Amino acid sequence: MLESQYKMNLIKIGLKIAYYRKLQGMTQEELAEACDLSAGYVSQLEGPGSYFCPSLKTLFKIAEVLGTTVSKLTDIDD
Numbered sequence: 001m002l003e004s005q006y007k008m009n010l011i012k013i014g015l016k017i018a019y020y021r022k023l024q025g026m027t028q029e030e031l032a033e034a035c036d037l038s039a040g041y042v043s044q045l046e047g048p049g050s051y052f053c054p055s056l057k058t059l060f061k062i063a064e065v066l067g068t069t070v071s072k073l074t075d076i077d078d
Helices: 004-024 029-036 039-045 058-065 072-076
Strands: none
Touching: 004 039, 004 058, 004 072, 029 039, 029 058, 058 072
């Protein structure tokens, strides 16, 4: 049970990254470049079937580029 909830939470974080990226009118490639990441990495983060866990450092970079906060990216209750 815990494992499935963990996976669902990672999916929600990825979907929030995609949401805020699209609000900024950015492509995955543009976000990747701005965060010094690969486009494939961003694609893994945002993939709805992906259980990819970014580091806190990466989440802080992404949040800064997207003009939001880490807490908004990780708020999985809303």
